[in-house]
Each structure stands twice: as structure tokens, then as C-alpha cells.
């Protein structure tokens with residue numbers, strides 16, 4: 001898997017705005033959702049379509065529609081919820097599979113605390129969403145869980161990815177495609193991405 005760093009001008013502009021130290025909660029939320037939509041547009045480019053004929057105002061017309069069962073969106077709590085509305089803008093009928101995992105601040109290891117997954121995961125594309133891919137522990141644990149429940153087609157959408165997290169994801173799940181608005185420089189000693197966004201969950205939820 002080679003990560004896709006989406007280089008559309010709107011994505012570049014919006015991720016730049018998201019980095020401002022004095023950004024408001026409202027602006028951060030709005031931009032995270034908008035970037036969620038733009039990454040979804042890229043990540044769904046290869047969805048298979050099928051021909052159908054429907055009745056239009058002028059008679060029967062051939063159309064294309066997306067094949068197969070509805071996509072499931074998988075926000076990783078909490079911060080993944082900040083991208084969810086944007087993803088739903090483009091996939092309004094998607095099923096939602098919620099995964100609760102936080103990263104222990106000392107060990108940086110993922111700690112799972114909740115999940116409620118859509119049915120028939122073996123027949124759906126799963127789009128995992130989380131703004132930050134740092135060590136990769138949270139995303140890898142989420143994908144482990146999805147695979148244990150039958151998922152076979154999985155893509156991950158993150159706003160910012162660290163090279164360390166990308167390498168860990170490639171090692172653990174080479175079949176999972178990654179879409180990101182930015183590949184940043186590195187992690188600091190506390191496991192935060194540089195230059196990064198700071199704590200995305202706190203910024204989205206206004207908890208700092």
C-alpha cells in the first residue's frame with residue numbers, strides 16, 4: 001500500500017487553515033468535516049458501478065449506480081466523529097460502525113473501550129476515519145477488530161499522517177489503503193505529530 005496524499009488545492013488550503021494555533025472550535029469542526037468530504041471523494045473513486053434502467057421524465061433511461069451493499073463508515077472515538085458528518089455528506093445512506101479506542105498517554109498503546117459494528121461486514125467497504133495517524137496503534141487495533149468481524153475491504157481516511165504510523169500500518173495491514181490530507185515530518189517524544197494539529201480530539205470537543 002502506497003499512501004495517497006491528496007494534493008487537491010482545496011485540501012492543501014484547508015489543512016493549512018487547520019494548523020493555526022488560535023483556531024476556534026467552530027472552525028476546526030467545520031474544516032475537519034469538509035476535509036472528511038474531500039477525502040471521501042478520493043477514496044470512493046474506484047467503487048464499482050452497475051447499469052440500471054429507470055423511468056425518467058422523458059421515458060426509460062440507462063443510469064449507473066453503485067454496486068453492492070452500502071458502505072460502512074467507522075469513526076474511531078472520539079476524534080473520528082469530527083470527520084463523520086463530512087463523510088456522510090457524500091454517503092448519506094452509509095451504515096455507521098463505531099469503534100471506541102483511546103491512546104494511553106504514557107505507553108502510547110491503544111486501549112479499546114467500545115464497539116458497535118454494522119452487520120455483514122464481509123460484504124461492505126469499510127471507511128475508517130480518524131483525524132490523526134500517529135504511532136498507528138489506534139488505527140491498527142481498529143482494523144484488527146473489523147477483520148475479526150469479517151471485514152475484507154478497508155480504507156482509512158486521516159487528516160494528518162506521521163511516517164511512523166504509515167510504516168506501522170503498512171507492516172500490519174498492507175491490504176488497507178490510506179488517504180490523507182498531509183504526510184507530516186515525525187512524532188515528538190510524547191507521540192504527537194510534528195507539525196501536526198495538536199490534540200485533535202480536544203480541539204473538536206472543546207475539552208482543553
Ligand SMILES: O=P(O)(O)OC[C@H]1O[C@H](OP(=O)(O)OP(=O)(O)O)[C@H](O)[C@@H]1O
Nearest residue numbers: 077078079102103134135136137138201
Ligand atoms: O496513532 P496513534 O498513536 O494511536 O494516535 C492516534 C490516536 O490518538 C488520538 O486519539 P486519542 O487517544 O487522543 O482519543 P480521543 O479521540 O478521544 O481524543 C487520535 O484521534 C487517534 O485515534
Ligand SMILES: O=c1cc[nH]c(=O)[nH]1
Nearest residue numbers: 134192193198199200
Ligand atoms: O498528534 C497527535 C497524535 C495523537 N493524537 C492527536 O490528537 N494528535
Ligand SMILES: [Mg+2]
Nearest residue numbers: 199200201202
Ligand atoms: Mg485525543
